[in-house]
Amino acid sequence: MxxxxxxxxxxxxxxxxxxxxxxxxxxxxxxxxxxxxxxxxxxxxxxxxxxxxxxxxxxxxxxxxxxxxxxxxxxxxxxxxxxxxxxxxxxxxxxxxxxxxxxxxxxxxxxxxxxxxxxxxxxxxxxxxxxxxxxxxxxxxxxxxxxxxxxxxxxxxxxxxxxxxxxxxxxxxxxxxxxxxxxxxxxxxxxxxxxxxxxxxxxxxxxxxxxxxxxxxxxxxxxxxxxxxxxxxxxxxxxxxxxxxxxxxxxxxxxxxxxxxxxxxxxxxxxxxxxxxxxxxxxxxxxxxxxxxxxxxxxxxxxxxxxxxxxxxxxxxxxxxxxxxxxxxxxxxxxxxxxxxxxxxxxxxxxxxxxxxxxxxxxxxxxxxxxxxxxxxxDPDGYVRIVGRKATDLIKSGGYKIGAGEIENVLLEHPGVREAAVTGEPDPDLGERIVAWVVPTRPETPPTEQELADHVAGQLAAHKRPRTVRYLDALPRNDMGKIMKRALHG
Structure with a gap:
């Protein structure tokens, strides 16, 4: 046996x-x-x-x-x-x-x-x-x-x-x-x-x-x-x-x-x-x-x-x-x-x-x-906080290394956001700019780009705010519910 x-x-x-x-x-x-x-x-x-x-x-x-x-x-x-x-x-x-x-x-x-x-x-x-x-x-x-x-x-x-x-x-x-x-x-x-x-x-x-x-x-x-x-x-x-x-x-x-x-x-x-x-x-x-x-x-x-x-x-x-x-x-x-x-x-x-x-x-x-x-x-006591995948979730913007996951969590705390994903895309000034992909709670009255940027900046730091917000009906996901970020593009 x-x-x-x-x-x-x-x-x-x-x-x-x-x-x-x-x-x-x-x-x-x-x-x-x-x-x-x-x-x-x-x-x-x-x-x-x-x-x-x-x-x-x-x-x-x-x-x-x-x-x-x-x-x-x-x-x-x-x-x-x-x-x-x-x-x-x-x-x-x-x-x-x-x-x-x-x-x-x-x-x-x-x-x-x-x-x-x-x-x-x-x-x-x-x-x-x-x-x-x-x-x-x-x-x-x-x-x-x-x-x-x-x-x-x-x-x-x-x-x-x-x-x-x-x-x-x-x-x-x-x-x-x-x-x-x-x-x-x-x-x-x-x-x-x-x-x-x-x-x-x-x-x-x-x-x-x-x-x-x-x-x-x-x-x-x-x-x-x-x-x-x-x-x-x-x-x-x-x-x-x-x-x-x-x-x-x-x-x-x-x-x-x-x-x-x-x-x-x-x-x-x-x-x-x-x-x-x-x-x-x-x-x-x-x-x-x-x-x-x-x-x-x-x-x-x-x-x-x-x-x-x-x-x-x-x-x-x-x-x-x-x-x-x-x-x-x-x-x-x-x-x-x-x-x-x-x-x-x-x-x-x-x-x-x-x-x-x-x-x-x-x-x-x-x-x-x-x-x-x-x-x-x-954290100082050894707890691990994952901020994303190296290939898709580590954003280098303005000299900072930023994890997409912490921004996503803050966006999801906004009452106007049902789903959110964060990616980086090339930017001539910043190297990469932060892009938020948002499924609004109320599609007819979504939160504005400025509102979401201010929300993130107030909770984290100004350099972690999204510079671009794109609105979707749903985020692409695989069988396990993971967001397929490679399917997100402008």
């Missing part, structure tokens, strides 16, 4: 996975995934058509039990991207829910349907017919667990090879930071093809011996129902928490459900400060933010027993080293809450390589430190 999941080895009768009306205990999951693992043993790699379903979760667990690297595939991938992923990772078969039609790039592969025949809830588990105990040797901690493809914003997606020690070290560091136990019941509605939804949201509860309920699709009614029925934790992205914040004023049941949660976690992008404040005011609960990447899994988090400071992603997790470096590559030695530098990290949470891309792997590291491309400042 893989040491990733001790509760499966112990054949715990606690609930493990629930998708809709389909539930598996840890013992039932050991049987279902163990049986499938036998069919996968010896394969080089497998793909999983990662729909938000029980079959996806069972398929991924089966691959991990068999020691076969798993490639989760985004069902919304376009033809070109999908063809690249299949050609690059060369899986020998694809796992999918029965009856699901696969696109041509995957239809050419051997297909195995993931069938899960669970006994009715409450029945005692039978003998361990699917138990993998003693069937497979435990893989090395360095053995690949998953190959997760990046978003490909600067070219074709790259496959980040995540070893088993990266998965275990991240999940165990979060156990420490979030006081995560087998008694926790997680609810989420995230996709299952990336780190947040799959590794944290599915593998996390399984490693702890706890339970996860997946909503299928996010809605506030589902959040209310589950948090009012015993769930203790909620994982979401800022778009979800924004919708929660918008609904709270007219939904006392939602406010009550959130107030009873042990932990509310947001990730994958920055949660605007004004949404933090609205949720805290209505529920008395503060949302915890954490920071990670496909290549590093989790790097930092606000701790469950720490100060829930809005606008920060907390402190480095146990085992993770983090430093900020300036443009020359020198480490910034003091935490002054002002100096902006690129985040570099090292530790057991890191990936081993980009599949088939030794050039990209080499370029991603310097002296053993992974170069994240994220820009941040650190």
């Amino acid at each position: 893989s040491p990733l999941f001790p509760a499966l080895a112990a054949r715990s009768r606690r609930p493990a996975l629930r998708f809709g009306d389909r539930t598996l205990t840890h013992a039932e999951l050991a049987d279902a995934a163990g049986s499938l693992a036998r069919r996968l043993a010896g394969r080089r790699r497998i793909a999983v058509w990662a729909t938000p379903t029980l079959g996806t979760a069972v398929g991924v667990v089966a691959g991990l039990l068999a020691g076969v690297p798993v490639v989760p595939v985004n069902p919304r991938s376009g033809e070109k991207e999908l063809a690249h992923i299949v050609a690059d990772s060369a899986p020998s078969l694809v796992l999918a829910e029965p009856g699901v039609a696969l696109p041509p790039a995957l239809a050419a592969l051997e297909r195995v349907d993931v069938t899960v025949d669970a006994p009715p809830t409450g029945d005692a588990p039978g003998p361990g017919t699917g138990d993998t105990g003693g069937l497979f040797p435990d893989p090395s901690p360095e053995a690949p667990a998953l190959i997760v493809y990046t978003s490909g914003t600067t070219g074709p997606p790259k496959g980040a090879v995540l070893p088993r020690r990266a998965v275990t070290s991240t999940l165990d560091a979060l156990e420490d930071a979030w006081q995560w136990t087998a008694d926790d019941v997680l609810v989420h509605a995230l996709p299952l093809f990336h780190v947040h939804g799959l590794i944290l949201g599915i593998l996390g509860p399984l490693r702890r011996g706890g339970s996860v309920t997946h909503l299928g699709r996010f809605d506030t009614a589902g959040v209310t129902r589950e948090l009012s029925s015993g769930a203790t934790m909620l994982f979401g992205v800022p778009t979800m928490y924004h919708r929660i914040a918008e609904a709270l004023a007219d939904d006392p049941a939602l406010a009550g459900a959130l107030s009873g949660a042990r932990l509310l976690v947001s990730g994958s992008a920055a949660l605007p400060v004004h949404d933090h404040r609205r949720i805290a005011a209505a529920t008395g609960r503060r949302v915890v933010e954490r920071y990670g990447m496909t290549e590093t899994l989790m790097n930092t988090s606000v701790r469950a027993d720490g100060e829930p400071r809005a606008g920060t992603v907390g402190v480095p997790l146990r085992g993770v080293e983090l430093r900020l470096v300036d443009e020359s590559g020198a480490a910034i030695g003091t935490y002054d809450g002002e100096s902006v530098g690129e985040i570099q990290v090292r530790g057991p949470n890191l990936f081993t390589e980009y599949l088939n891309r030794p050039d990209a792997t080499g370029a991603a590291f310097t002296d053993g430190w992974f170069r994240t491309g994220d820009m941040a400042i650190r």
Whole structure:
């Protein structure tokens, strides 16, 4: 039995996975995934058509039990991207829910349907017919667990090879930071093809011996129902928490459900400060933010027993080293809450390589430190505040280095602003000028450019005010709700 999941080895009768009306205990999951693992043993790699379903979760667990690297595939991938992923990772078969039609790039592969025949809830588990105990040797901690493809914003997606020690070290560091136990019941509605939804949201509860309920699709009614029925934790992205914040004023049941949660976690992008404040005011609960990447899994988090400071992603997790470096590559030695530098990290949470891309792997590291491309400042007590991406969010204007994220947060505090993004564009005098892209609360009477510039200058500093404001009906976003700034142009 893989040491990733001790509760499966112990054949715990606690609930493990629930998708809709389909539930598996840890013992039932050991049987279902163990049986499938036998069919996968010896394969080089497998793909999983990662729909938000029980079959996806069972398929991924089966691959991990068999020691076969798993490639989760985004069902919304376009033809070109999908063809690249299949050609690059060369899986020998694809796992999918029965009856699901696969696109041509995957239809050419051997297909195995993931069938899960669970006994009715409450029945005692039978003998361990699917138990993998003693069937497979435990893989090395360095053995690949998953190959997760990046978003490909600067070219074709790259496959980040995540070893088993990266998965275990991240999940165990979060156990420490979030006081995560087998008694926790997680609810989420995230996709299952990336780190947040799959590794944290599915593998996390399984490693702890706890339970996860997946909503299928996010809605506030589902959040209310589950948090009012015993769930203790909620994982979401800022778009979800924004919708929660918008609904709270007219939904006392939602406010009550959130107030009873042990932990509310947001990730994958920055949660605007004004949404933090609205949720805290209505529920008395503060949302915890954490920071990670496909290549590093989790790097930092606000701790469950720490100060829930809005606008920060907390402190480095146990085992993770983090430093900020300036443009020359020198480490910034003091935490002054002002100096902006690129985040570099090292530790057991890191990936081993980009599949088939030794050039990209080499370029991603310097002296053993992974170069994240994220820009941040650190407060005197070590809390990390991310101000944006090096490529798109670090604006050099009038001799100053300015992070777009802090301006966006201030813009979102203006009552006339529903959504905001900040970019830089060439300016003959300043080098770059700050441009605000704004979705007004009331499109018929948007705040003026001068009003917004004065608002920012009053909260931050005059040199951080937007010089240009452009109004939009909506900001371009990807599947995770992240704003696609490369799609913004004048």
